[in-house]
Amino acid sequence: MNRFSYIRAETLDEALSAIALPGSALLAGGTNLVDLMKYDVAKPARLVDISRLPLRGIEALDDGGLRLGALAPNADTAYDARVQERAPLLASAILAGASAQLRNVATTGGNLLQRTRCAYFYDPCTPCNKREPGSGCPAIGGVNRMHAILGASEACIAVHPSDMCVALAALDARVNVQGPGGVRVIPIADFHRLPGEQPQIDSTLLAGEIITSVDVPADPFGPHHSYLKLRDRLSYAFALVSVAAALRLEDGIIAQARVALGGVAHKPWRDQEAEALLVGLPPGREAFDQAARAILAPAVGHGGNDFKIELARRAVVRALSQAAAGAPQSQSDKRVR
Amino acid sequence: MSEDPSAMPLQLTVNGEVRDLRAAPWVTLLDLLRETLQLTGSKKGCDHGQCGACTVLVDGRRVNSCLILALTRDGSEVTTIEGLAKDGALHPLQQAFIEHDALQCGYCTPGQICSAAGLLSEGQARCREEVRELMSGNLCRCGAYTHIVEAIETVRLSGAEAAA
Numbered sequence: 001m002n003r004f005s006y007i008r009a010e011t012l013d014e015a016l017s018a019i020a021l022p023g024s025a026l027l028a029g030g031t032n033l034v035d036l037m038k039y040d041v042a043k044p045a046r047l048v049d050i051s052r053l054p055l056r057g058i059e060a061l062d063d064g065g066l067r068l069g070a071l072a073p074n075a076d077t078a079y080d081a082r083v084q085e086r087a088p089l090l091a092s093a094i095l096a097g098a099s100a101q102l103r104n105v106a107t108t109g110g111n112l113l114q115r116t117r118c119a120y121f122y123d124p125c126t127p128c129n130k131r132e133p134g135s136g137c138p139a140i141g142g143v144n145r146m147h148a149i150l151g152a153s154e155a156c157i158a159v160h161p162s163d164m165c166v167a168l169a170a171l172d173a174r175v176n177v178q179g180p181g182g183v184r185v186i187p188i189a190d191f192h193r194l195p196g197e198q199p200q201i202d203s204t205l206l207a208g209e210i211i212t213s214v215d216v217p218a219d220p221f222g223p224h225h226s227y228l229k230l231r232d233r234l235s236y237a238f239a240l241v242s243v244a245a246a247l248r249l250e251d252g253i254i255a256q257a258r259v260a261l262g263g264v265a266h267k268p269w270r271d272q273e274a275e276a277l278l279v280g281l282p283p284g285r286e287a288f289d290q291a292a293r294a295i296l297a298p299a300v301g302h303g304g305n306d307f308k309i310e311l312a313r314r315a316v317v318r319a320l321s322q323a324a325a326g327a328p329q330s331q332s333d334k335r336v337r
Numbered sequence: 338m339s340e341d342p343s344a345m346p347l348q349l350t351v352n353g354e355v356r357d358l359r360a361a362p363w364v365t366l367l368d369l370l371r372e373t374l375q376l377t378g379s380k381k382g383c384d385h386g387q388c389g390a391c392t393v394l395v396d397g398r399r400v401n402s403c404l405i406l407a408l409t410r411d412g413s414e415v416t417t418i419e420g421l422a423k424d425g426a427l428h429p430l431q432q433a434f435i436e437h438d439a440l441q442c443g444y445c446t447p448g449q450i451c452s453a454a455g456l457l458s459e460g461q462a463r464c465r466e467e468v469r470e471l472m473s474g475n476l477c478r479c480g481a482y483t484h485i486v487e488a489i490e491t492v493r494l495s496g497a498e499a500a501a
Contacts, residue, residue, distance in 0.1 A: 006345065006362035006408055027409065034365070034404045035385050047362065049409050075398075079461060099474025100459070101452065102386060104398045105405070235473035332470040 001037045008049040012178065012210065018048040020180065020208050026050050028071055029105040031098075032114040040124050041115075041131060055109075055212055058083065064218030070109035070211045074164065075100065077108065087216050088328070089225040089246055093167035095331040096229040099236050109211035112165060112175065112191065115202065116158035116266075117238055118147065129155045130199040137199075144304040146238065149296075149312065151265040156199030157302055160192055160267050161238050167227060169268035170244035170260035173216045179209035188214075192267030199266070220256065221246040226322035228315055228329045228336065229262070235334070239263030241312045243319035247283060254278045254287070259295065259320065264312055271295045283324035285317065292316035347411035351376070352420025360407040367391045367402035370417060378418035378447040382476075389475035392448040392455070393417045399455025401474075418447035421454065429495070430454055433488035441479035449475045453489045465490055 009015035019026055023045030027033060030051075036042035051071065059067040060082045068077055077083055078094035098106060120126045120138045127135035139147050139157050147157040165188070173188040192203050205211065219225075229242040242262035248255045257278035261269040274294035281287040292313045299309045318336060322329055329336065344359040351374060360369055367384075370376045370393070382390030384403045391403040394416040421428035430450050433439070440446045452475045462468045468489050469482075477485060 001363045003343070004362055005343075006406075008409075027406070030406060030409065031386060031401070031404050034406060037363075038385065047406075051409055075459075079459075099389065100456065100471050101389060101392055101399050101401045101474045102404075104455075105400050235470055332464075332467045 002040065002043040004044055005046045006049065007046065009053060012053055012055075012212070015048055015050045015053060015210060016178065016180065016208070018046075019210065021046065024048050026210065028107045028110045029073070030110075031102050031106045032110060036115060036122075039122050041122060050210070060086065061215070066216040068108045068214045068216065070213055071107045074098070074103040074106045074108070074111060078103065087167075087171060087219050088223075089219070089221070089227055089244055090164070090167040090171060090216060092225075092328060092331055093163045093227040093229075093242075093244060096227055096242070097163035108164075108214050111162055112168075112211060112214070113203065113205070114160075114162060117161045118158040119143070121158060130158060130195075133198070133200045140302060144302045146240065146263070147302060147305050148265050149299040149301055149305055149308050150261070150269050151194045151267070152300070152302075153195045153197065153199065155197055156195035156266065158195065158199065159263055159265060160202075161263075162268070163227070163229060163239065163242060163262060165192070166242055166260045166262035166268045167244045168214065168216065169270055170246055170258040171216050171219060172258075173214050175205075175211055176213045176215060177205060177209045178212050179206060183212075185215075188268070189270060195266045202266075219246075220248050221258075221323075222248075223326035223328070224249060224323045226319045226328040227331075228319040228322065229331075230311060230315055241308055241315050243312075243315045245316070245319035245323040247278075247320065247323045249283065249324070252282060254281055254283055257291070257320075259291065259316060261295070261312060261316070264299075264308060269295075278320075283320070285321070288317045288320040288324075289313075291320070345408055347408055349407075349410065349412075350414040352416060358407075362406060362408055364407050365403055366393070366395070366405040366407045366410060366415070369407040370402060370415070376417050376419050379451075380444055380447060382445070382448070387476075388445070388448075389452055390445050390448040392452040392475065394451055394455055397455075397458060399452050416451070416454075418451055421450065428454070429492045430457075430488065433491045434485070437484045437488040437491065438481075439484040439488040440477075440481050445475060445477045445479075449477065449485055453485075453492070456489065457493060462493065468493065 025044035055069040055071040225246040231237040246258040341361040343361040380390035382388035386401040386404040
């Protein structure tokens with residue numbers, strides 16, 4: 001780890017002035033940042049510890065939604081009775097990710113801002129356009145089993161590793177941020193970005209801004225949701241493919257559909273045109289397969305991850321079937337039904 | 338060894354004892370426990386939060402001490418494997434690990450037991466499958482998982498309090 005100085009911010013204003021100094025990085029739970037520092041991938045000159053700011057709360061909003069404090073630990077969010085009642089898809093996705101120890105520490109804001117787990121990004125001995133812009137992408141033509149099949153670029157085929165964010169994308173969450181210019185709200189769909197020619201930039205959060213909370217709108221899907229995560233071992237592994245699916249059914253017909261994919265792109269992947277194909281149809285394999293094919297139509301494999309295209313197609317169909325049946329995937333009994 | 342000039346003060350209550358300490362900003366809780374306090378029960382397995390051998394309880398919650406910078410926990414209570422036995426009697430989980438032969442080499446065991454203590458106080462595991470899932474952050478390369486789950490299930494079903 002590089003040498004750095006450390007200050008503890010007691011108020012949001014203190015944190016905002018501290019982060020304005022070049023070379024500063026915010027430290028919340030630290031489960032990703034400290035790890036990146038151990039690999040010399042992150043080398044901040046100064047850590048601003050924001051873990052004691054009063055941003056840990058979870059609030060039930062009057063409109064039926066939720067406000068998750070930026071510093072709420074993932075475990076607190078997943079096990080909160082109001083979250084389980086109002087956004088069970090989110091609670092399920094959080095419990096599909098990481099381990100109990102990590103969920104006790106990792107925060108809402110940190111989950112949004114975590115970096116890719118691409119092995120080349122993590123290895124300073126290899127080139128990486130995300131770590132050192134312009135140096136190249138060894139994952140293209142290299143070992144790319146875990147990499148993107150949608151929305152990638154010639155500069156980067158890394159994926160965003162979060163489970164939580166996939167559910168937030170399906171639920172149209174909003175990210176509340178505060179910066180030197182005041183407060184603003186970033187829709188989750190606009191928060192993470194595709195790599196394009198600047199894969200070093202993961203999100204649209206600006207320098208000097210701090211996430212204060214995430215709002216999750218009232219969820220009209222009832223029991224018709226599922227978070228299905230497929231990975232190389234049954235627990236505690238990043239997704240090869242994950243799907244957050246939610247349906248609103250009216251008189252046996254799909255009135256609204258949400259499908260977000262994880263592990264396949266530089267951001268949680270939504271395709272609203274494909275979702276629209278489902279509306280007005282009876283839930284069933286035929287409709288789900290049509291939507292899944294539409295979502296995966298632009299998919300491109302890179303050799304090692306070619307299998308993910310078919311895997312993702314099947315996972316979308318299965319997650320939508322689980323949602324339609326009101327039988328969400330269990331995160332402890334891993335049998336996929 | 339002379340103290341690093343970057344060291345800053347912090348106070349921790351470690352296994353019930355108040356300790357006034359100093360640590361440089363880059364010192365992890367795990368290194369502080371092992372190197373400064375000579376509490377070497379918590380193990381440095383992967384040092385990246387992937388194996389769980391460093392698991393301790395901070396303010397009652399199980400965490401990977403390798404990913405926590407010590408200074409960030411100024412004022413906290415830390416319980417390590419060395420602090421679980423009370424008045425000369427093993428913690429019920431320690432006793433159960435012995436009785437169920439829940440280890441081979443033993444390297445992961447302190448982390449497994451601290452993690453299990455956290456699991457019991459969280460109260461989210463209601464069956465064997467959930468114990469397995471909620472212990473997935475602790476790897477055992479000898480493969481003693483079956484007996485580990487058995488040991489934890491025995492304590493969970495007996496209702497013995499997790500002393501944490």
